[in-house]
Amino acid sequence: MxxxxxxxxxxxxxxxxxxxxxxxxxxxxxxxxxxxxxxxxxxxxxxxxxxxxxxxxxxxxxxxxxxxxxxxxxxxxxxxxxxxxxxxxxxxxxxxxxxxxxxxxxxxxxxxxxxxxxVVYCSKEPRALRGMLSFRKPERVEIETIKKEYHLESPENIEKLCAAGQIWCGVTGEGEFVGFIGRHPEGSMGLLQVFPEYRRRGYGEELECFMINVFLSEGRIPYGHIIENNSKSLNLQKKLGYEVADEKVYWLFEC
CATH class of the missing domain: 3.40.630 (Aminopeptidase)
Incomplete structure (x- = not known):
């Protein structure tokens, strides 16, 4: 004892x-x-x-x-x-x-x-939202869509993240589900996806700004890991004010 x-x-x-x-x-x-x-x-x-x-x-x-x-x-x-x-x-x-x-x-x-x-958002200032989306936790049909569309987390992990309130849907004023964002199991920001038919309208940026504000409201530092060949995502992070670490991090598998 x-x-x-x-x-x-x-x-x-x-x-x-x-x-x-x-x-x-x-x-x-x-x-x-x-x-x-x-x-x-x-x-x-x-x-x-x-x-x-x-x-x-x-x-x-x-x-x-x-x-x-x-x-x-x-x-x-x-x-x-x-x-x-x-x-x-x-x-x-x-x-x-x-x-x-x-x-x-x-x-x-x-x-x-x-x-x-x-990438690290070093400012303590929240991002201004443009009001083009509302944000809410996914319902069952949306959870199934996320599991189908997002492949960097297992379906089991996505279920757990949704149950823990760590994934948010972006929805237009007309009720269209355009994409999602969330927090990975170890705490980094990610899971960003905008469905193809809704791309190039600024929804990805709006989802990220919302998530930055979630982190800041919790007293946390917004950060994420961007796969090295994903130049579009890296450019988006820089546009939103993220700073890039001077060395890479390496996810090593089957250790």
Missing amino acids: TTITECCAERAAESKKEALALKYFGRNKKLYTDMAECVSRGAAKILYAGRDGVLLYEKSSGIHMLASEEKAAAKRILETLDENSLRERSGLLVAHGENARAAAYEMLNVEGETACFQ
């Missing part, structure tokens, strides 16, 4: 890890925004935090995240990771920067990757 003293000691150790992690993230705030937000909203289990880097996993998704500027340090940190636990939780590791990526390839059984730009 855990005693009060043991609980206090455990909490003190966790608080120390959080402080070390947040201090490390300050070295490159844009690159590590996703990890810092994970810690600040209490969603992180910090496995390692020190002067040479941070390793954590996001509790609800099980996705692991690694920050380390030096390849040798990243390898030492990954030595502390139970690879079976990684595989059981999600099989996903997000490596921040090229050196962390290279270390993961040497230390883990990586079978594939998706390279992304991390």
Whole structure:
């Protein structure tokens, strides 16, 4: 049975890890925004935090995240990771920067990757909406449409996100469902899609502005991961005032 003293000691150790992690993230705030937000909203289990880097996993998704500027340090940190636990939780590791990526390839059984730009909305000012859409949580028929149209999350994850209130529909004044946006399981903004017949009307920008304001209203920093070859999306983020981290983040699969 855990005693009060043991609980206090455990909490003190966790608080120390959080402080070390947040201090490390300050070295490159844009690159590590996703990890810092994970810690600040209490969603992180910090496995390692020190002067040479941070390793954590996001509790609800099980996705692991690694920050380390030096390849040798990243390898030492990954030595502390139970690879079976990684595989059981999600099989996903997000490596921040090229050196962390290279270390993961040497230390883990990586079978594939998706390279992304991390974009961060650094302003605290909400975006002005043009009033062309109203926003609401999806109903059953719309959930089925989202599951059919969006392929970067599993149907099961989309169901969970909808149940948790993390996906919003954009609807015109005439009641037309034109697209959707939301928050991925690990906390990043995304799931943006405008149906083909409604594109080039500014609806994607309006959906993003709405979602930026949702993040800001919660005291969160809006951020997202843009797949490196998606130049249209990256240009939209820049137009809306997002800043791009100076290194990429790498989603590594089947670790």
